[in-house]
Amino acid sequence: MTESEFNDRVDETLEAVEEILDDAESDLDYESHGGMLTVKCENGTQVIFTRQPPVSQLWVAARNGGFHFDFDPTSERWLRDSDQAPLAEVLSEIFQAQAGEDFSFPF
Template identity: 50%
Template sequence: MEESEFNEAVDSVFEALELALDEVEEDLDYVAGGGVLTVTFENGTQLVFSRQPPTRQLWLAARSGGFHFCFDEAVDDWRNTRDGQLFRPFVVEQMRAQGGVYFAWQ
């Protein structure tokens, strides 16, 4: 994947995530800028999503650990480098587990 394609893929997932976060009823804040999207929950914890151009990965820092995702063109989603789990369902689970936030993100 070329760097421009990588950046477009990350921008796309950040935009989709922001749209989904806008629909959440629970109280949370998010800020995007400089290749990082930070979600802060009412309980004070954060999820930090960041682009990593040198490795062409999308990283997620959560209370449960740090996770790295590579883009899988076959499914048009990012895949966890540890266990192969897809990014979107993983994020939905992390939002619920860490912040008590429930939302649908397809």
């Protein structure tokens, strides 16, 4: 994947996350700048998304740890590098734990 393709994939993913958060029942604030998306939960915790072009990864930092995701062109999904868990599942778990809300992510 070229750096341009990588950046396009990350942009699409972060935009999808923002759309889901806009429809949230809980009060979630987010800020996006410089390739980073910071989500602030009502309880004061944060979920931070950052792009890592040198390694073509999307990184997610949450209360329960930091996770690195590689884009799998075969399945067209971001998969956690440690165990191949899909980003959508990991984010659902993170937001359930930190925001107390169930989200279904479309990727």
